[in-house]
Amino acid sequence: MSTFRVPYTGFALKNAAIKQELMQAFEAVLDSGRYILGSEVKAFESEFAEYCQAKFAIGVANGTCALHLVLRELGISAGDEVITVPNSFIATAASVALIGARPVLVDVGEDLNMAAGSIDAAITPRTRAIIPVHLTGRPARMDEIMAVARQNNLLVIEDAAQAVGAELHGKRVGAWADAACFSLHPLKNLHAFGDGGMVTTNNSDIAAKTAKLRNHGLVNREQCDSWGFNCRLDEVQAALLRVQLRQLDGWTKERRRLAFRYNELLKPYVQVPEEQPGEFCVYQTYVIQAERRDELRSYLVQHGVEALVHYPVPIHLQPAAKELGYTAKDFPITIKACSRILSLPLYPGLTESQQDEVVNWIAKFYQGN
Numbered sequence: 001m002s003t004f005r006v007p008y009t010g011f012a013l014k015n016a017a018i019k020q021e022l023m024q025a026f027e028a029v030l031d032s033g034r035y036i037l038g039s040e041v042k043a044f045e046s047e048f049a050e051y052c053q054a055k056f057a058i059g060v061a062n063g064t065c066a067l068h069l070v071l072r073e074l075g076i077s078a079g080d081e082v083i084t085v086p087n088s089f090i091a092t093a094a095s096v097a098l099i100g101a102r103p104v105l106v107d108v109g110e111d112l113n114m115a116a117g118s119i120d121a122a123i124t125p126r127t128r129a130i131i132p133v134h135l136t137g138r139p140a141r142m143d144e145i146m147a148v149a150r151q152n153n154l155l156v157i158e159d160a161a162q163a164v165g166a167e168l169h170g171k172r173v174g175a176w177a178d179a180a181c182f183s184l185h186p187l188k189n190l191h192a193f194g195d196g197g198m199v200t201t202n203n204s205d206i207a208a209k210t211a212k213l214r215n216h217g218l219v220n221r222e223q224c225d226s227w228g229f230n231c232r233l234d235e236v237q238a239a240l241l242r243v244q245l246r247q248l249d250g251w252t253k254e255r256r257r258l259a260f261r262y263n264e265l266l267k268p269y270v271q272v273p274e275e276q277p278g279e280f281c282v283y284q285t286y287v288i289q290a291e292r293r294d295e296l297r298s299y300l301v302q303h304g305v306e307a308l309v310h311y312p313v314p315i316h317l318q319p320a321a322k323e324l325g326y327t328a329k330d331f332p333i334t335i336k337a338c339s340r341i342l343s344l345p346l347y348p349g350l351t352e353s354q355q356d357e358v359v360n361w362i363a364k365f366y367q368g369n
């Protein structure tokens with residue numbers, strides 16, 4: 001049990017509503033005796049692909065594996081450069097660095113996603129790919145990013161870990177680029193009860209390679225075409241995810257309702273994440289930008305409202321990124337955002353009175369201090 005009156009996460013209500021279906025799905029797998037790469041994974045893959053408006057989906061162990069496998073399949077390796085953003089979860093850049101390539105970072109725009117206009121200046125003869133991140137469930141400007149990529153003959157991988165169901169101009173994330181990577185971590189909008197991930201693509205070759213690479217490079221029980229990993233999604237998780245996927249549109253609708261309600265109520269006090277034309281955001285995190293953020297956060301925590309910062313230290317200033325040679329003078333929009341962003345509780349099951357409590361403390365902070 002959380003000690004917060006308004007905790008940052010809330011699974012209880014959401015799970016209770018579908019507990020029976022989840023238990024039945026679990027029991028069916030238990031009784032089947034098939035726990036790895038069976039009919040549940042297969043069915044979830046096809047349902048997930050359809051949901052993302054993509055031709056293929058491949059279940060993997062987590063979102064980081066998804067990025068890692070895709071980068072490998074696309075042939076990216078030592079000496080190559082991959083353009084991504086400093087304003088993301090660490091796994092985006094880490095996946096690039098761990099295959100021996102160099103993450104080249106570009107600043108974000110006011111939407112806190114990759115600014116398409118900043119890509120050109122970062123392209124060198126070594127650049128192979130671009131990884132835009134749909135941060136917080138807001139779609140990156142894929143139309144503009146794809147145009148820059150095609151002009152320069154670069155591959156594009158969407159980091160869609162936070163954005164299942166998000167759309168730009170009516171097209172879902174996961175259907176725009178050469179491949180897309182999703183996380184099914186419990187904090188993501190569609191989640192396993194543990195770890196899970198997905199790769200989507202419209203390219204049959206990439207789909208086949210991912211399916212092989214996640215399973216030891218095996219084409220069948222006897223034949224191994226190339227060295228591979230063990231990065232599979234489990235049958236149990238897939239079965240539970242199929243139940244969850246049927247609820248996702250309803251949960252997204254509720255997240256959006258709560259986000260728009262926060263927007264209206266908080267607008268007088270802080271900068272709110274307003275949806276821009278063409279965007280359909282899914283609010284994996286609801287992030288405001290606030291003056292005196294650290295003070296506000298302590299004040300909220302002190303009054304029983306759990307608020308977090310995603311992410312307090314940008315990737316380029318992490319000790320792990322030292323060898324990339326960036327400094328605090330790089331990426332001014334990212335740096336400025338880091339001192340102002342604050343993630344508020346938002347999830348299906350959050351009540352309006354809990355939401356009002358969050359709003360009232362924020363109002364009181366700015367009125368009284």
Ligand SMILES: *Cc1c(COP(=O)(O)O)cnc(C)c1O
Pocket residue numbers: 062063064065088089091092133159161162182183184185195196197
């Ligand atoms: C969560 C996340 C990942 C990693 O996913 P895991 O399933 O935790 O490995 C990668 N990128 C972003 C943007 C994320 O939010």
